[in-house]
Amino acid sequence: MSDQVKKVVLAYSGGLDTSIILKWLREEYNCEVVTFTADLGQGEELEPARKKAEMFGVKQIFIEDLREEFVRDYVFPMFRANALYEGVYLLGTSIARPLIAKRQIEIAEEVGADAVSHGATGKGNDQVRFELGYYGLKPNVKVIAPWREWKLNSRTALLNFAREHQIPISADKLGGDEPPYSTDANLLHISYEGKALEDPWAKPDEKMFERTVSPQNAPDAITTIEVEFEQGNPVAVNGERLSPATLLAKLNDVAGKNGIGRLDLVENRYVGMKSRGVYETPGGTILSVAHRAMESITLDRNAGHLKDELMPRYAEMIYNGYWWSPERQALQRLIDDTQRTVNGVVRLDLYKGNVTVTGRKSPNSIYSEEHVTFEADTVYNQRDAEGFIKLNALRLRLGFDRDSVK
Amino acid sequence: MSDQVKKVVLAYSGGLDTSIILKWLREEYNCEVVTFTADLGQGEELEPARKKAEMFGVKQIFIEDLREEFVRDYVFPMFRANALYEGVYLLGTSIARPLIAKRQIEIAEEVGADAVSHGATGKGNDQVRFELGYYGLKPNVKVIAPWREWKLNSRTALLNFAREHQIPISADKLGGDEPPYSTDANLLHISYEGKALEDPWAKPDEKMFERTVSPQNAPDAITTIEVEFEQGNPVAVNGERLSPATLLAKLNDVAGKNGIGRLDLVENRYVGMKSRGVYETPGGTILSVAHRAMESITLDRNAGHLKDELMPRYAEMIYNGYWWSPERQALQRLIDDTQRTVNGVVRLDLYKGNVTVTGRKSPNSIYSEEHVTFEADTVYNQRDAEGFIKLNALRLRLGFDRDSVK
Amino acid sequence: MSDQVKKVVLAYSGGLDTSIILKWLREEYNCEVVTFTADLGQGEELEPARKKAEMFGVKQIFIEDLREEFVRDYVFPMFRANALYEGVYLLGTSIARPLIAKRQIEIAEEVGADAVSHGATGKGNDQVRFELGYYGLKPNVKVIAPWREWKLNSRTALLNFAREHQIPISADKLGGDEPPYSTDANLLHISYEGKALEDPWAKPDEKMFERTVSPQNAPDAITTIEVEFEQGNPVAVNGERLSPATLLAKLNDVAGKNGIGRLDLVENRYVGMKSRGVYETPGGTILSVAHRAMESITLDRNAGHLKDELMPRYAEMIYNGYWWSPERQALQRLIDDTQRTVNGVVRLDLYKGNVTVTGRKSPNSIYSEEHVTFEADTVYNQRDAEGFIKLNALRLRLGFDRDSVK
């Protein structure tokens, strides 16, 4: 376990913090730094990151648009599971980490790097998600987590380090006009946490939100949309077939305009403390509702209930950073096996924060009007219910225990 | 298993169908009928049912206001579990059945009846819920389910039977002005199903809804409320302490005015077919959101996750009619054990169908601003995270298998 | 749902009961009967069944040796899951039913039959397993279960029917020398239930057992064997590669001689009552122990724990007859995904009823002597454990509640 490092692949955003890390890595480890910057739909230009890296003399600069891969291979599989962490959270941050980790490792192998590094702090979940990904994909990789190692523990120390190393500092960082919370963004969501949000009794400031208008500011008319699914994946909106990333972007747009997808939550971090997060997941919120509705007429009851029972575990795996684990992969097999027939169209009303299912239809529908009808029917024999109830009741009758009726 | 019946306790609503059953039971079984009519908050007067029963010469008539017991001992325990059937349904119909079954059995023992009867059809879940309750509480009771037994299989046959037996028929039943769906109501919800709703692609008619205005017709201003919890149960709204039924009624009122609590769903019945249901659960929707928020700062992570994983099973037990079963009771012990510290206040914004948590506080809060802060802290050692990650990654590293990375 | 039946495929053993059924079907339904007799390793000749069917004038007679398919596609997948019903039962009867049902349905489609029939009674699990298989594979098939329909409810009535219809009756059936219990056999096990075994306090008679000697009568010397696995399936014994059925037969032989595989159990039937069963599963008992041992050095911890948690559900699915269900198939995907690396050899001592693992080795072993050693090592940093414990303890510390320490 030598600490000797020759070349490190850094997940580089181009911002102040990862620029400081870039310099610090060189200084501390006397190693070459390769930067990797990905477009996951966070809404920032990538070219400034390239220029900055060039300015710092980085020789190997990787800049990649991973939006389609992100949505197709990470977001959609997760939505096939109806994953919600702690009953409500759509896992927008968690699901981006496995892809970044995977690409870092692939690049490390490509450029012959022996280490990887990231800019996540020592208190959060992201460090775990990155590093479990690294170790799961390349067991002997050296991981450098600067926030856990360095002495730059105050804002002042960081700014001093930046100044000493000719790292440009934008005005807001200097002037104390930093946003009063920390954010993370990708095509699925934006998260806000920390600082002004640390008091869980305080309501977030309306000005904070970036992707959604408030329900109050949304249009006064209903927007009706239709989402089409194939094998559990959304493939078209209002009849227009779209690639995964394009489809999600379109849903983000229409949902955001209608005030849909905000969430204010106190969640349990894997590292042990509770944390308050506020999220905007506009398109994802529509997808979540629509996917369940699509399953409601195409999925077998017991397969669906099995999925429902396993979902919290699956969501926990993703939240905790175990995407690249045997158990997540095995569970995905189970989930995906149920999605073969999840095909059809769901119609939804969007209105001031509400997503309301108003119809669903499918070539694979197993809803049988013939069976459920209140009218006289010929396919269902009501007397069967007597035997069904009698035998289901038998163990209750045999086990009857007056004392237990409480 | 003789079919000889002397006295039967009938769950009697006073409506046409159960009046026909009353007469039919006497005729078919030549037995005495005892009627039981309960107020569970369905919003109908009970006195007409009494008068009708008297008119039919019933000697033992039980009329009871069970609203407080219903909410305290059935609705609240279920909400302590955050129960949702198939991810979304708040189980409003299911949870009323165990109480009715219990009272019927208690009355049967009090009046020396050897049988019980109900007006649920042979296609639905309610027959199962009633009868599993009966058998679970009195194993040798004789159960009579007229809809599965008689020949009155068409509307015409029923009306003819009513006319022959001097049962009054209200105008809407005669004139074909019946509502185009079937409903069930209690203090927790109203359900609509069947007839016009049988096409799952058809949007419900706005005129159908009784307890909620549409989000479009709700006020343009936010209504902010605070709900207080003790041991997982709501005990006050806006600082005013209320009994269980009064509290739920108050929440129904404020939620209904704000367009909250509608749900349109295709669900899986226990008897095997899929069925489309539309529900209004205004107060319950607020409670569901508020209870999770209260837990979010008071409940241990792993206890909460265990609850989440068991919840679908618990909800299924209630949906399928197993309230009076050993497994539901054992699971309730687990759930209730976690609720001791679920105390405090949740603040929510209600606005045109939205229920938004904006704050939560608790004397038992285990949220630690000290630990989570982005500021420098003294209670958390970031270096601990390294060991945490290293050991959690160890099995992934040892088990690394290049072929498995798919 | 017409009861008009033209041609029925009967699961026919050639014994008295299914011969009576054959005749009764023709008489009751005035239909043609096609017989299907399968060799699943029950240890009976098939030719007598053919001759009897010919004697009764059956035109289409299907006689098939399904032993390899049975073991490969039913027994082995189940053992990959380590399936045990109620903690102990290896499901020997349950696992044979899906294959018989499948072949009956295939034959029905081949010969243009509109119905299928079996000889299981109305009290047991087998009727459910057969019929859920039939319906799951051919939804509109007509199922005839004579034991639930006919009036031949006493031994005398059956014998009279046999005499009237020229069905040969063997001496033991006549003379009251029937075995004092009911049995079912296939290559995986023999079961005994009913009659003398109905008192759960009574010890079974040693003379009952057919496939195993008692531990007392087993050899005084240990027999050591090695079982080799590939992808979770046993492929060789003592280095000799064997087909699935041949391998199981060989293990049955060596285990039976060593007094291995008896089980005396009170189990819960799906139809609601408890039932006492005694089983001999000699080879299966070895396989069960050996498979877990093979997994112990090749399977990831969390994948294994996930399997363990889902196993009771999987076993219940098989016991209750849901082999041909979407949920069993989805769960099998999960299970099988974990078995890719379950390769290697397990060494076991067999001795008077005991199966003792004494060694396991694998090309895919993820056991790391280097990590576990008590000697000084270079791969594991003991200090990592501090952070691991600290962060795992954090939620316990923050959530500490003196009142809860009970």
Added chain:
Amino acid sequence: MSDQVKKVVLAYSGGLDTSIILKWLREEYNCEVVTFTADLGQGEELEPARKKAEMFGVKQIFIEDLREEFVRDYVFPMFRANALYEGVYLLGTSIARPLIAKRQIEIAEEVGADAVSHGATGKGNDQVRFELGYYGLKPNVKVIAPWREWKLNSRTALLNFAREHQIPISADKLGGDEPPYSTDANLLHISYEGKALEDPWAKPDEKMFERTVSPQNAPDAITTIEVEFEQGNPVAVNGERLSPATLLAKLNDVAGKNGIGRLDLVENRYVGMKSRGVYETPGGTILSVAHRAMESITLDRNAGHLKDELMPRYAEMIYNGYWWSPERQALQRLIDDTQRTVNGVVRLDLYKGNVTVTGRKSPNSIYSEEHVTFEADTVYNQRDAEGFIKLNALRLRLGFDRDSVK
């Protein structure tokens, strides 16, 4: 988080390692050491530990016989759950740790100590179990784990330290005659691991075992015993009522003589590596088999299946050290709620390693010979099975999908 320690309570065995720790703690922390030595049935005298502590000048020496508390409040609750880790392991080491941790914390509060310490290494599970217990019961306690802190990383360094500090070294430690494995013992079991056992293909030496004869050396005659249960706890053997510890000791004796309770296992440690362990749990093995048999006639099917599904999680909680957690306590509520009727007697044959159930009876039996009988009966209507099957099959029929039949 000051490292200033004034007084520490050490889990002290009296052996060489914990004696070295005692001295090291004083030297390293310049603090007072309080020793705590418990009799959990490990089979060693406690007085030598007292004398040694006195010799080292310890002022507060706690020596306690905790055998009854250990079995009653830790072993029996765990056996009520039928807990098995990874399908086979009876958790003999794991279950002793919570009690030791609890007493250390109680003593710390009694004597005003600010720290606790133990002798477990940094590679194993025991450090986690001790420390999660400490933190769970006294969140701000200082924990000292010498093996993770000191420099005494070789046997030589330890012996040198002992010599320098006048710690007596027994001959076997000096002469290299140490046992070729590490052991842990209490009334429930003895464990062996490490050294000669580190090769998972190597069979353990017969001379290693202390509590059981080998099956080959066990008596040639069957020993029959009866174990009586009340509320899921064993209370008598062969009609003789015994206290918990006495009962377990008696079962250890009779089982050990009959060669019962050995287990050879590769298990997954919580800290991430696989480890080979060999265990002797003679009495526990009988209890495990007997308890399931007792439940088999007294426990409701669905309550039992729910327990079975939750058991692996419960066992994992204990194995990983979460006895003193909210989730274990909540789960215990569920388990214990099912045990109220688990009363009666189980009869077992013990013979050369085998534990065979031969009978079970109970005043609370819900086994109904009347229902299960092969004879004609009056309590069960076989026709009920038709409706039961038809409705259970309905979703399979409606959901039939030819492509899915694989």
